[in-house]
Amino acid sequence: xxxxxxxxxxxxxxxxxxxxxxxxxxxxxxxxxxxxxxxxxxxxxxxxxxxxxxxxxxxxxxxxxxxxxxxxxxxxxxxxxxxxxxxxxxxxxxxxxxxxxxxxxxxxxxxxxxxxxxxxxxxxxxxxxxxxxxxxxxxxxxxxxxxxxxxxxxxxxxxxxxxxxxxxxxxxxxxxx
Amino acid sequence: xxxxxxxxxxxxxxxxxxxxxxxxxxxxxxxxxxxxxxxxxxxxxxxxxxxxxxxxxxxxxxxxxxxxxxxxxxxxxxxxxxxxxxxxxxxxxxxxxxxxxxxxxxxxxxxxxxxxxxxxxxxxxxxxxxxxxxxxxxxxxxxxxxxxxxxxxxxxxxxxxxxxxxxxxxxxxxxxx
Amino acid sequence: xxxxxxxxxxxxxxxxxxxxxxxxxxxxxxxxxxxxxxxxxxxxxxxxxxxxxxxxxxxxxxxxxxxxxxxxxxxxxxxxxxxxxxxxxxxxxxxxxxxxxxxxxxxxxxxxxxxxxxxxxxxxxxxxxxxxxxxxxxxxxxxxxxxxxxxxxxxxxxxxxxxxxxxxxxxxxxxxx
Numbered sequence: 291x292x293x294x295x296x297x298x299x300x301x302x303x304x305x306x307x308x309x310x311x312x313x314x315x316x317x318x319x320x321x322x323x324x325x326x327x328x329x330x331x332x333x334x335x336x337x338x339x340x341x342x343x344x345x346x347x348x349x350x351x352x353x354x355x356x357x358x359x360x361x362x363x364x365x366x367x368x369x370x371x372x373x374x375x376x377x378x379x380x381x382x383x384x385x386x387x388x389x390x391x392x393x394x395x396x397x398x399x400x401x402x403x404x405x406x407x408x409x410x411x412x413x414x415x416x417x418x419x420x421x422x423x424x425x426x427x428x429x430x431x432x433x434x435x436x437x438x439x440x441x442x443x444x445x446x447x448x449x450x451x452x453x454x455x456x457x458x459x460x461x462x463x464x465x466x467x
Numbered sequence: 468x469x470x471x472x473x474x475x476x477x478x479x480x481x482x483x484x485x486x487x488x489x490x491x492x493x494x495x496x497x498x499x500x501x502x503x504x505x506x507x508x509x510x511x512x513x514x515x516x517x518x519x520x521x522x523x524x525x526x527x528x529x530x531x532x533x534x535x536x537x538x539x540x541x542x543x544x545x546x547x548x549x550x551x552x553x554x555x556x557x558x559x560x561x562x563x564x565x566x567x568x569x570x571x572x573x574x575x576x577x578x579x580x581x582x583x584x585x586x587x588x589x590x591x592x593x594x595x596x597x598x599x600x601x602x603x604x605x606x607x608x609x610x611x612x613x614x615x616x617x618x619x620x621x622x623x624x625x626x627x628x629x630x631x632x633x634x635x636x637x638x639x640x641x642x643x644x
Numbered sequence: 645x646x647x648x649x650x651x652x653x654x655x656x657x658x659x660x661x662x663x664x665x666x667x668x669x670x671x672x673x674x675x676x677x678x679x680x681x682x683x684x685x686x687x688x689x690x691x692x693x694x695x696x697x698x699x700x701x702x703x704x705x706x707x708x709x710x711x712x713x714x715x716x717x718x719x720x721x722x723x724x725x726x727x728x729x730x731x732x733x734x735x736x737x738x739x740x741x742x743x744x745x746x747x748x749x750x751x752x753x754x755x756x757x758x759x760x761x762x763x764x765x766x767x768x769x770x771x772x773x774x775x776x777x778x779x780x781x782x783x784x785x786x787x788x789x790x791x792x793x794x795x796x797x798x799x800x801x802x803x804x805x806x807x808x809x810x811x812x813x814x815x816x817x818x819x820x821x
Contacts, residue, residue: 621759
């Protein structure tokens with residue numbers, strides 16, 4: 291239906307994972323969930339970087355502008371601690387923000403942990419790409435992706451990106467008529 | 468109880484409706500819902516304009532500052548697409564934002580469609596006027612108005628606007644004692 | 645477990661309470677709830693000031709920077725009226741905002757009153773201190789504290805503040821492992 295290669299960015303933001311102190315289980319979980327959801331042929335563009343404002347900004351711009359990712363998921367750096375800076379770096383590269391993503395992900399995570407309100411995760415549009423901040427923990431990543439993914443293919447249609455086809459056994463995607 | 472004429476703005480933001488390509492069914496739905504809700508005598512101040520930042524800004528300022536609207540509803544232009552610019556134009560003319568309106572409208576719309584999180588609709592105060600972004604689809608307009616209207620008359624009281632009286636058979640309005 | 649004195653600020657923002665026109669029942673309610681929740685030894689740093697942007701800013705900086713409060717609760721000034729300015733003064737002194745607090749407090753208050761969406765209350769981090777806006781009414785203060793407090797001790801851990809110990813009969817606090 292659509293022959294363009296679909297590139298999706300997976301950006302792990304973590305001082306320790308970027309130094310190899312521990313394995314990037316978060317990025318791997320995003321990849322696994324996307325493999326379950328997507329039937330379109332897609333290509334993962336991955337990177338692991340420290341909690342640095344400049345590095346996150348640079349990588350988000352590179353993934354969207356140069357590496358043609360219509361969709362980028364970040365993981366990590368959304369908490370209240372001094373080093374957490376992913377939402378600020380996301381906001382500065384986006385032309386418009388989508389507050390509903392953060393609201394729904396926090397609402398969803400609140401079903402499991404009251405500390406969900408500490409997450410500052412957000413989402414926004416950069417030109418023809420959607421950037422979504424996910425939490426750091428694999429379990430929360432899956433919960434949040436399940437909550438927001440149903441709206442993502444239509445969002446990418448609206449901003450002029452490729453048509454994502456999904457496995458309806460695993461995720462129920464919605465496109466208004 | 469209050470003899471001041473109550474002016475309410477209905478601002479349809481749509482490239483196509485403003486060119487007459489299709490009928491403004493959204494503005495008509497807002498008018499219809501307000502007629503069901505209000506028992507106060509009121510006057511609709513309407514306009515249909517394209518998705519242009521400058522035009523929306525200008526019209527919002529005109530409706531609130533010159534045409535004495537204590538309340539303005541916009542419809543359209545709140546999605547993620549490149550032309551959608553209503554929330555930005557709303558924010559720039561408002562002195563203070565009311566994030567609770569957008570949160571509740573998205574939460575309400577989520578009961579019907581998962582793409583509700585793509586809406587960036589917001590609300591804010593400009594001097595003595597309340598501006599509320601509504602979605603574009605008549606069905607969603609009605610759902611959102613039903614969700615937020617109970618708080619609107621009290622909000623207008625607080626900002627020094629006229630006293631809105633409502634038909635309690637159609638909408639349950641709340642004013643704390 | 646921790647011998648550092650825990651200072652908590654309670655900042656009542658109200659033109660009338662600051663002039664002695666009425667009693668500060670809001671500040672007292674915060675104090676009462678904290679006494680029920682905390683088993684750590686703590687010290688209340690209180691102040692009652694008018695709805696003035698400069699005064700609120702100054703007091704928030706004083707409580708966090710000079711008086712070593714790891715946590716400050718404000719009450720009052722979060723509505724849509726012209727004098728309400730507490731959220732703006734909070735935002736300007738904070739390095740990072742925590743939108744989940746305002747979302748959850750409004751969501752909680754909505755269970756009781758539809759006018760909850762008029763509250764613009766927020767929360768944010770200033771260096772190693774958490775600042776949380778609470779509503780003005782004692783009943784709403786209690787409801788909001790009950791909703792957000794479970795996440796507060798862990799938040800203060802994350803930003804490098806003292807370890808708050810709580811009475812689990814009165815509040816169920818959560819710290820992820």
